[in-house]
Amino acid sequence: MEIDVDMRERAAAGGDHPRGRSGPVCGTGRPSGASGGTGRPSGPAGGTRTTDAAAEAARLDALVVQVGRDRDREAFVALFRHFAPRLKSYLMRQGAAPGAADEVVQEVMVTIWRRADSFDPSLASAATWVFTIARNRRIDMIRREARPEIDPDDPALVPAAPEAADRLIEAGQDQRRLHGAIAELPPEQAELLRMAYFEDKPHSVIAAERGLPLGTVKSRLRLALERLRRAMGEER
């Protein structure tokens, strides 16, 4: 939770931008007990990884909600500090030049600010929501293509059965267990998973580049997904 301290210092020193609100930085929804420890490691560490990831996920969700509800710049700066470096890593891994990556990071952060009021933590975690924004901005700005997506209000859309909608909400909660499950994947599955998400190439192209039979790529991805589904509490 040292991030908050840094953020307050900057807010105090920076003057012009994030004006601190009085009271706790993160307000409701944040596990207040979580910051009690002394300098917990921020990275994955043994058995506490899942707990850490859950507390961090709750903190990020609360920050996005705060930005959406209160137009809270301090919360926004905290989101920037968390996501901007990760977004830049993500975009550069996708092959973006540093300057182009910065441009997309800027667009993603501005989009977060503008759309935070549409964020629903019961449907997806903040990280998932930010991931989808970054994915779409990358396609738009770097690949210069459109991203075809459903329109949830389309009368031609076939609605989900009510119980399926409930399960989706649970999926949003269980997402927090994903961090641990990804960390425990066998290396060859984890590597393929990262390639699938970070290299802007469909799995068939990844297979060819790696000199792997397509069936091997598909079965490794399937095995990885089975493990992750179990972590998300999805029986299939």
Add this chain to the structure above:
Amino acid sequence: MTQASNRAPAAVPPLHHPGEAVLMDYAAGALSEAVGLIVATHLALCPACRAEVARLEAVGGALLEGMPDGEPDMDLLEGVLARLDAPAPAAPRRPAPHPASAVLPEPLRSYLGGDVGRIGWRRVMRGLEEALVDCGRDKVRLMRIRAGTAMPRHTHAGNEYTLVLAGGFSDALGHYLRGDFIATDAAIDHRPVADDGPDCLCLAVTDAPLRLTGPVGRLLNPFVQF
């Protein structure tokens, strides 16, 4: 497969879905726009695949969390903060108001500028008309096949993805109705026959291997012919 034909035209979920690797490519943003369009149009008709894509996006979120973090770029932050008070650009142009009922779901309907009634068809052969969809590098066609018409036997270079939007058709491997997503590769030599009854309306995308040229393409060639 014959019991499938008892499905009501609209509200019953499809039986044939994109493979999970294709859904993962869609969630990751790795598909071409054309293949993305046919997958997204399937998602409009398939709640189960929508839920799966939501889970796969959660995997993307977790992977983003695991990216190297490092020090944030404070100059970039200044730039972002300076933009927060600028008015948001006008919302992207929305298509015309939703029709009370539509055969074509979004996002396909917007790509075509309206529902089936607005499409200018081009006759390909007896019993088959098509309309091209303007969508990136890959070729996307909407096909209207008169009831009972047998298509010429064919294979394809690369992968072909087909989505049934109305009516139905059969080939040696199955019977397909509205919402069904069929992936066929070059190894499949098939001869689809449209069902009797209403015309069969299908969206078809071929991801031509010619976009995979250069060093990657040469590596890929043996696999394209799997």
